[in-house]
Amino acid sequence: xxxxxxxxxxxxxxxxxxxxxxxxxxxxxxxxxxxxxxxxxxxxxxxxxxxxxxxxxxxxxxxxxxxxxxxxxxxxxxxxxxxxxxxxxxxxxxxxxxxxxxxxxxxxxxxxxxxxxxxxxxxxxxxxxxxxxxxxxxxxxxxxxxxxxxxxxxxxxxxxxxxxxxxxxxxx
Amino acid sequence: xxxxxxxxxxxxxxxxxxxxxxxxxxxxxxxxxxxxxxxxxxxxxxxxxxxxxxxxxxxxxxxxxxxxxxxxxxxxxxxxxxxxxxxxxxxxxxxxxxxxxxxxxxxxxxxxxxxxxxxxxxxxxxxxxxxxxxxxxxxxxxxxxxxxxxxxxxxxxxxxxxxxxxxxxxxxxxxxxxxxxxxxxxxxxxxxxxxxxxxxxxxxxxxxxxxxxxxxxxxxxxxxxxxxxxxxxxxxxxxxxxxxxxxxxxxxxxxxxxxxxxxxxxxxxxxxxxxxxxxxxxxxxx
Amino acid sequence: xxxxxxxxxxxxxxxxxxxxxxxxxxxxxxxxxxxxxxxxxxxxxxxxxxxxxxxxxxxxxxxxxxxxxxxxxxxxxxxxxxxxxxxxxxxxxxxxxxxxxxxxxxxxxxxxxxxxxxxxxxxxxxxxxxxxxxxxxxxxxxxxxxxxxxxxxxxxxxxxxxxxxxxxxxxxxxxxxxxxxxxxxxxxxxxxxxxxxxxxxxxxxxxxxxxxxxxxxxxxxxxxxxxxxxxxxxxxxxxxxxxxxxxxxxxxxxxxxxxxxxxxxxxxxxxxxxxxxxxxxxxxxxxxxxxxxxxxxxxxxxxxxxxxxxxxxxxxxxxxxxxxxxxxxxxxxxxxxxxxxxxxxxxxxxxxxxxxxxxxxxxxxxxxxxxxxxxxxxxxxxxxxxxxxxxxxxxxxxxxxxxxxxxxxxxxxxxxxxxxxxxxxxxxxxxxx
Numbered sequence: 001x002x003x004x005x006x007x008x009x010x011x012x013x014x015x016x017x018x019x020x021x022x023x024x025x026x027x028x029x030x031x032x033x034x035x036x037x038x039x040x041x042x043x044x045x046x047x048x049x050x051x052x053x054x055x056x057x058x059x060x061x062x063x064x065x066x067x068x069x070x071x072x073x074x075x076x077x078x079x080x081x082x083x084x085x086x087x088x089x090x091x092x093x094x095x096x097x098x099x100x101x102x103x104x105x106x107x108x109x110x111x112x113x114x115x116x117x118x119x120x121x122x123x124x125x126x127x128x129x130x131x132x133x134x135x136x137x138x139x140x141x142x143x144x145x146x147x148x149x150x151x152x153x154x155x156x157x158x159x160x161x162x163x164x165x166x167x168x169x170x171x172x
Numbered sequence: 173x174x175x176x177x178x179x180x181x182x183x184x185x186x187x188x189x190x191x192x193x194x195x196x197x198x199x200x201x202x203x204x205x206x207x208x209x210x211x212x213x214x215x216x217x218x219x220x221x222x223x224x225x226x227x228x229x230x231x232x233x234x235x236x237x238x239x240x241x242x243x244x245x246x247x248x249x250x251x252x253x254x255x256x257x258x259x260x261x262x263x264x265x266x267x268x269x270x271x272x273x274x275x276x277x278x279x280x281x282x283x284x285x286x287x288x289x290x291x292x293x294x295x296x297x298x299x300x301x302x303x304x305x306x307x308x309x310x311x312x313x314x315x316x317x318x319x320x321x322x323x324x325x326x327x328x329x330x331x332x333x334x335x336x337x338x339x340x341x342x343x344x345x346x347x348x349x350x351x352x353x354x355x356x357x358x359x360x361x362x363x364x365x366x367x368x369x370x371x372x373x374x375x376x377x378x379x380x381x382x383x384x385x386x387x388x389x390x391x392x393x394x395x396x397x398x399x400x401x402x403x404x405x406x407x408x409x410x411x412x413x414x415x416x417x418x419x420x421x422x423x424x425x426x427x428x429x430x431x432x433x434x435x436x437x438x439x440x441x442x443x444x445x446x447x448x449x450x451x452x453x454x455x456x457x458x
Numbered sequence: 459x460x461x462x463x464x465x466x467x468x469x470x471x472x473x474x475x476x477x478x479x480x481x482x483x484x485x486x487x488x489x490x491x492x493x494x495x496x497x498x499x500x501x502x503x504x505x506x507x508x509x510x511x512x513x514x515x516x517x518x519x520x521x522x523x524x525x526x527x528x529x530x531x532x533x534x535x536x537x538x539x540x541x542x543x544x545x546x547x548x549x550x551x552x553x554x555x556x557x558x559x560x561x562x563x564x565x566x567x568x569x570x571x572x573x574x575x576x577x578x579x580x581x582x583x584x585x586x587x588x589x590x591x592x593x594x595x596x597x598x599x600x601x602x603x604x605x606x607x608x609x610x611x612x613x614x615x616x617x618x619x620x621x622x623x624x625x626x627x628x629x630x631x632x633x634x635x636x637x638x639x640x641x642x643x644x645x646x647x648x649x650x651x652x653x654x655x656x657x658x659x660x661x662x663x664x665x666x667x668x669x670x671x672x673x674x675x676x677x678x679x680x681x682x683x684x685x686x687x688x689x690x691x692x693x694x695x696x697x698x699x700x701x702x703x704x705x706x707x708x709x710x711x712x713x714x715x716x717x718x719x720x721x722x723x724x725x726x727x728x729x730x731x732x733x734x735x736x737x738x739x740x741x742x743x744x745x746x747x748x749x750x751x752x753x754x755x756x757x758x759x760x761x762x763x764x765x766x767x768x769x770x771x772x773x774x775x776x777x778x779x780x781x782x783x784x785x786x787x788x789x790x791x792x793x794x795x796x797x798x799x800x801x802x803x804x805x806x807x808x809x810x811x812x813x814x815x816x817x818x819x820x821x822x823x824x825x826x827x828x829x830x831x832x833x834x835x836x837x838x839x840x841x842x843x844x845x846x847x848x849x850x851x852x853x854x855x856x857x858x859x860x861x862x863x864x865x866x867x868x869x870x871x872x873x874x875x876x877x878x879x880x881x882x883x884x885x886x887x888x889x890x891x
Contacts, residue, residue, distance in 0.1 A: 092608075121553075125592060145553070
């Protein structure tokens with residue numbers, strides 16, 4: 001499917017990037033938010049250049065050791081030591097939010113949208129700490145919650161539109 | 173074309189009309205509106221109307237699409253394929269308002285579905301805003317419904333309202349109830365000008381509340397589709413005087429075009445900002 | 459409370475019992491010590507009620523601070539609305555635990571504790587993770603606010619309903635390798651196992667008396683209310699006093715008082731007097747609401763409803779299943795204690811516990827107070843409701859409120875629901891007769 005997608009993208013000669021704000025979407029790590037929400041954000045003037053959707057599928061960074069004598073042990077170690085920084089993990093001695101700041105830099109995002117499902121404890125309890133780190137780094141951000149079962153995104157559309165405008169017009 | 177000049181278009185996709193502004197922008201040396209067109213939707217697909225309206229405005233400006241450096245959309249224009257970028261309505265009305273009247277630091281944008289008061293600084297950076305809630309009262313759509321009850325056209329509303337001698341207060345702020353109110357008034361023999369003026373005053377009261385709660389002072393430009401309605405404007409001026417609010421209501425012939433103008437100008441702003449960073453936009457898809 | 463509204467179930471206001479006075483004095487003394495701690499160079503450890511290692515902390519001469527208790531006290535003293543509002547203004551979501559927001563709000567308002575004295579900053583945040591994910595985030599937040607070190611004690615969930623040897627070893631290892639070194643570091647003292655054993659022995663004594671008191675509710679009429687009254691009875695043992703001589707004395711005294719009530723055939727004491735006519739015997743699941751605690755209690759007392767057993771009074775330790783702290787296995791017993799806390803139990807175990815309570819305490823029904831804040835309680839409660847109803851044949855009731863956010867306590871709604879619930883019990887009785 002990926003291959004087909006890649007070919008289709010390359011075949012479309014008419015592709016051009018629009019003038020949109022590059023944003024990182026944080027807080028929807030448990031699942032993929034409704035497609036309508038993503039479409040709304042893009043139409044409101046944002047390009048989502050990084051996200052944490054379905055984070056469990058990309059939990060382990062790098063390769064798990066494949067030539068050790070204790071494969072189970074290696075799997076456990078990879079889980080413990082090579083896991084991504086996420087609100088759902090407790091990491092000793094971490095600088096909260098630092099990993100997010102680094103992702104912003106890597107992806108070239110111009111701002112962060114915290115977009116968590118309502119009542120998502122890990123995302124929402126974590127957010128003030130992530131926001132503090134983002135603010136220390138001077139990165140613009142905004143936040144809202146969504147309900148998984150809704151198709152109504154008018155308020156989000158307005159907020160995302162204002163945010164994209166403020167990045168495009170006033171960010172240094 | 174002058175070396176510093178950018179040619180841009182702004183497309184404001186409203187829920188009842190498409191408005192297009194074509195501008196020549198010379199950055200700090202100002203900009204000039206060189207073409208404009210407005211077309212009512214009349215139940216057509218907005219995307220179909222966009223093309224013809226844009227072409228009409230370009231024809232007036234003597235420009236082709238592929239000569240434009242930026243096509244900016246606003247309003248419901250997020251689906252317009254040919255856009256270079258999209259700006260949110262609040263941002264564009266502020267910019268358009270400042271272009272039309274450089275004295276103003278606030279606009280009240282009155283559209284078909286909602287109204288909002290926007291505060292800005294001297295660069296048109298939005299500093300604050302207040303919006304009407306989701307309900308339809310106090311919007312153009314509401315006024316259109318009333319017209320249908322009264323059997324008058326939209327264009328007649330203003331002049332009729334100005335003839336009012338003894339405006340009949342509209343007791344309800346709910347659109348549904350207000351419509352019932354109007355039916356009652358008709359059966360009680362209240363004249364159409366008095367009914368319309370009453371409605372205008374009730375709407376103006378809501379806009380004034382938006383403006384004062386947003387903290388607006390000094391000259392305020394009315395923008396959006398309803399800016400055309402002189403009866404509404406007169407009601408606003410009257411209420412400002414009556415309530416002694418430190419606001420001066422202003423209008424401009426091109427007030428309904430403020431969103432489209434603002435979008436175009438922000439497009440030019442973006443081209444300059446990005447090129448100063450060495451980024452070139454791929455322009456419009458002609 | 460309006461006496462007219464009372465159908466004669468509640469008698470005139472009672473004098474405070476001696477045990478109550480003692481508890482009050484213990485609390486006042488503890489907060490005085492906390493207020494003076496910075497001046498006297500004493501160190502303090504913030505920790506949580508479930509899985510608290512009070513004997514261990516005390517054996518190092520350190521003072522425990524329990525943010526949950528401060529939050530509930532703020533709720534009872536009418537401060538939580540402003541604290542929560544302040545925290546929300548600072549970016550904490552309206553959806554999350556109100557204990558956390560109340561605590562953050564209190565901290566941002568000068569950290570004045572329940573006795574009006576200032577609380578010391580933590581020298582260590584001892585994060586005992588017992589079935590409540592919010593605890594992790596709470597102490598991450600406090601760690602950032604106070605720039606204080608966090609010692610994490612990861613307590614495995616009883617997913618299969620049992621504690622295995624490897625689970626126990628896992629916890630003991632962490633206590634040895636993580637918790638004790640952290641306590642040694644901040645106290646400057648070495649671990650003293652004998653001191654710990656002494657405290658654990660005193661814990662066991664107090665636990666024995668506490669269980670006796672809680673089980674006294676099996677009698678008819680019950681001499682106690684095991685939910686609203688129960689939260690006072692668990693106070694010392696759930697907070698800063700487990701393992702102290704004060705706690706031993708408190709529970710001995712409390713037991714004697716209850717023995718006396720039984721001898722006199724008296725019902726439970728409420729803030730408005732005694733319940734003289736026990737009409738309904740209930741088992742309650744879930745924490746109480748603290749902002750309208752008294753009003754909430756009145757709604758029960760006025761109807762002659764007595765709570766004979768509750769799960770909330772097991773949140774800081776389950777003792778009525780026979781568990782006692784065992785001085786002969788000091789670290790293992792602490793591990794077992796942590797793993798046995800109510801929120802660390804899986805749903806089947808919780809259902810079993812409720813079923814047992816309904817039967818052993820001859821309850822007419824059971825009621826769930828589902829609080830918005832607390833997912834570790836609320837998740838699964840509807841299943842629990844249906845299952846306990848099915849197994850016992852007694853009617854279940856469901857009400858909703860919150861811990862310390864007064865916006866989520868609707869007195870009229872709760873009263874309506876309770877009234878119809880009591881009617882349901884009456885119908886059941888009539889039908890069964």
